[in-house]
Amino acid sequence: MVERIAIIGAGPSGMAQLRAFEAAREGGAEIPEIVCFEKQSDWGGQWNYSWRTGIDQHGEPVHSSMYRNLWSNGPKEALEFADYSFDEHFGKPISSYPPRAVLWDYIAGRVEASDVRRFVRFNTIVRWTRETEDGFTVASENLTSGDTVTEQFDRIIVASGHFSFPNVPDFEGLENFTGEVMHAHDFRGAERLEGKRVLMIGASYSAEDIGMQAHKMGAELVTLSYRSHAMGFDWPDGVEELPLAIGFDGNRVTFRDGSVREVDAVVLCTGYLHKYPFLPDSLALSSPNNLYPDGLYKGTVWQQNPHLFYVGAQDQWFTFNMFDAQAWFVRDVILGRIELPDAEERAADIRHWLAEYAALPDHDSEVVYQANYIRDLIERTDYPMFDLDEVVRIFQAWQQDKQVDIARYRDKTYPSVMTGTMAAVHHTPWLEEMDDSIERYLTPVGHPASSSEHRDPRPGAHSARAKTLPRSGLVGRDGAAARV
Known part of the structure; x- marks a missing residue:
């Protein structure tokens, strides 16, 4: 059988x-x-x-x-x-x-x-x-x-x-926090964090990436809070690392080293x-x-x-x-x-x-x-x-690229291990690229859609939406559009 x-x-x-x-x-x-x-x-x-x-x-x-x-x-x-x-x-x-x-x-x-x-x-x-x-x-x-x-x-x-x-720990006073609290599992985009003071609790890939997304989308301040070890990158202005948050009082957060910050939103990057x-x-x-x-x-x-x-x-x-x-x-x-x-x-x-x-x-x-x-x-x-x-x-x-420049390591290129092909340089640096659609990504350099006039998803932004290209030549998906 x-x-x-x-x-x-x-x-x-x-x-x-x-x-x-x-x-x-x-x-x-x-x-x-x-x-x-x-x-x-x-x-x-x-x-x-x-x-x-x-x-x-x-x-x-x-x-x-x-x-x-x-x-x-x-x-x-x-x-x-x-x-x-x-x-x-x-x-x-x-x-x-x-x-x-x-x-x-x-x-x-x-x-x-x-x-x-x-x-x-x-x-x-x-x-x-x-x-x-x-x-x-x-x-x-x-x-x-x-x-x-x-x-x-x-x-x-x-x-x-x-x-x-999601692993969702508790923190003293968090029930009275006056801002928004979410786990990374429920995070869907950093546009809503523009102009806000954001606390990321965690010191691994989610905290690193969502923190940098928030910075890229215009957050006023991103504070990353670690329990055991700081990630230790050379963070850009507007991003900082502090020891573990130990208590909330309204929108005021106290950290293990005695530091205090006022925050508008908390993202639990806790695994x-x-x-x-x-x-x-x-x-x-x-x-x-x-x-x-x-x-x-x-x-x-x-x-x-x-x-x-x-x-x-x-x-x-x-x-x-x-x-x-x-x-x-x-x-x-x-x-x-x-x-x-x-x-x-x-x-x-x-x-x-x-x-x-x-x-x-x-x-x-x-x-x-x-x-x-x-x-x-x-x-x-x-x-x-x-x-x-x-x-x-x-x-x-x-890993070395990230230590050198956490905000720009995605602009680096490597050859394929399978074919030897050298990766292309994307037409727009990651920190400046506000349109992550597949159409814009695959747009040839020099096409109007790859100019600076592209879609900016942040509230209040006034960039023109990128022109989309037909999907010809791509493998279809029946009509549908780690450390990764």
């Missing part, structure tokens, strides 16, 4: 898994029956931007934490697919730091070149899962019709991500929780956001039940191509091309990777560690090997 496989989620991880099975089918392999459950109306996960926050139109928690003005905060050369280059998709060099719509177009383009969409049930949420003697029972609901279906599957691949359930409400405790990963969650053999196989897999569950330096490496490995386990060792040997392998992780001294070594992890997976499959050491060098250069 043909096995039935459930993939939960059609974001970048689920899309990688679909592509992995399709690549095997194209190579002549017989693949299992696949059902991919996706609660949103289209694939792309976090990259499938929605204006909605809190609860969606079906009364379900909004999945995406994406905001309008997001540009890649890491070089695209570090996340490029080994089997589908940016050159192949766009037909020309583009910059190293594209906006969200461009990256969404890229990841969707690869899977839309095949017929894997037929495997996906959109607007369908998995309600619960139960282990059985011969697999799993999965109950799902079509959010449009309200119909509920209970089915049997031999294996489950969890590809739902772990950046959707996310591993949360899988559709799984029982016996199957649900419970871990801090780290590079090697305990309980997963090769970072993918659930130790307590090796018929359950996770893709994209770790903290990420690498993203899209790491999801590919994991998806190809999971696929080959399911197809019988890779034989899993017994439980004791798997546990020893997990301990080995955890011990190496615990000994890492700095961020540079973390990048090398994750590169070695990806190499270990790729060497076991037929996924195209690429120069992981060169990607490490790009990451290290990226």
Whole structure:
């Protein structure tokens, strides 16, 4: 009998898994029956931007934490697919730091070149899962019709991500704060912060990027508040770092070092929780956001039940191509091309990777560690090997670029590890670019739409809206428009 496989989620991880099975089918392999459950109306996960926050139109928690003005905060050369280059998709060099719509177009383009969409049930949420003697029972609901279906599957691949359930700490007096409070998960754009004094609580990528977005959009003052260590960049005028906020009194905030600031808005950049409400405790990963969650053999196989897999569950330096490496490995386990060792040997392998992780001294070594992890997976499959050491060098250069100029590092360019193509310089420096549409981004230099007369989304701005260009030559998306 043909096995039935459930993939939960059609974001970048689920899309990688679909592509992995399709690549095997194209190579002549017989693949299992696949059902991919996706609660949103289209694939792309976090990259499938929605204006909605809190609860969606079906009364379900909004999945995406994406905001309008997001540009890649890491070089695209570090996340490029080994089997589908940016050159192949766009037909020309583009910059190293594209906006969200461009990256969404890229990841969707690869899977839309095949017929894997037929495997996906959109607007369908998995309600619960139960282990059985011969697999799993999965109950799902079509959010449009309200119909509920209970089915049997031999294996489950969890590809739902772990950046959707916000970690929301409390702070003394915050209930009486007179301004606006939101978690980064609900942040949708910095235009509303123009002229305001903004407090970012957190010292990682969300705080850094949303803080700089607020500065770019004209915030009067951006204060970043750290718990343990300051990010320590050479911040531009109007951006500062202070120790942790310890108390609120109206719009006055007191910090651990005794500093006091008056603020108009607070953004909690305090991270996310591993949360899988559709799984029982016996199957649900419970871990801090780290590079090697305990309980997963090769970072993918659930130790307590090796018929359950996770893709994209770790903290990420690498993203899209790491999801590919994991998806190809999971696929080959399911197809019988890779034989899993017994439980004791798997546990020893997990301990080995955890011990190496615990000994890492700095961020540079973390990048090398994750590169070695990806190499270990790729060497076991037929996924195209690429120069992981060169990607490490790009990451290290990226970190140095940020130290030199946090406001302008996105103007740097790198060569593709896959094709050697040098990235193009975007026609407008990031700090001055107020229109992040794919049409403007791909506009040739010298076209009227690439002049200074373009759309400025900030309240009160009076720039002319950029002329849009037809989408000819781009991969379509059925009518629809990390460290990334």
